[in-house]
Amino acid sequence: MEEKKGYLILSTGDVLEGKWLGEEGHTEGEMVFNTAMTGYQEVMTDPSYAGQIVVMTYPLIGNYGLNDIDFEAIKPFLAGFIISSPCHTPEHYQSSFTIKDMITTYQIPTLYDIDTRALTRIIREQGEVYGKITSNPNDTTVQQSIDKEIVQKVSVSNVLHFYTKSKQTAQQNPHVVVMDYGYKNSIMQTLLELGCDVSVVPFQTTISQLQELNPDGVVLSNGPGNPEHLTYLKETIKQISDAFPTLGICLGHQLLALAHGAKTMRLPYGHRGSNHPVKDLITGKVFITSQNHGYVVDGESLDETIWQVTHLHVNDQSVEGMIHKVKPVMSVQFHPEAHPGPIDSHYIFQQFVQKLLKKGEKQHA
């Protein structure tokens, strides 16, 4: 058992003592908490957590192990990890390594033996909290800012191509380009399963470079940071959504709104977990969704003549989805690809792929 003491220093002035899981380290970042009871591997490898210290409210972490298949990115990008009780003896037929192996391999500064529920109350009450993980309890200055260039650090630098194994009948497989602001692997996998070929492109890909790839549709991916730090991408995103069927997911949804003149704002303490209820205003149904976001689109700022709000969060009525009234363009704040979390909102991908197939029929008619 590790016994070395480590400290979480918060911008609120609180200092929490824990123990190092794996090597001692040093890191700083925005404090966020995730309430999912399972899915720690997907959370740790979701690039949207880049630059953040993630607190898992659920106390037992690692009890069904980790494996090579549940990575959402090639490596974890989160700045640090705070848990209560790590499990060193996982049991699951697919488990191939432990939480401590993961932390050691990728050198993620991690403290355990922290009361993550008490810590979550601090974050909830204070809203915007920054933290530092260190071995020195007197090292109390905490940097209170978000990296404005975080997307550069997670986006691919070259175009990647993936080909579906489930062929569409009657017509060619739609080709979807994913604009990579920090995409989760399961977004790409879901598109492949629905019979799409997928290309993943760097986040600064221009409209003319995109046109060379001749996509049938474009996905604006999830990703880390404050969407307002990416306003220099607005013009390209506007051009993309004017030219192609488009689906925005999480950061992609926020960027789509910004590109069309709307505003985003910070939530008091974010939505991060696997049980967020969302109402589809078109069908009246409520879905349980997977979420990971700290910002939202300001519904009041959306141009009602062009956009229809399609989804609302049941708990705080924040905007969770929107659709263009004329063009085949839609976006959601939650994660229809799940991972972790329920797949209730998988239909969002189906609706998007239907739009691509319809476009194909028109072209071939």
Ligand SMILES: NC(=O)CC[C@H](N)C(=O)O
């Ligand atoms: N998962 C995401 O795409 C997150 C979007 C954005 N970084 C936010 O926190 O709101």
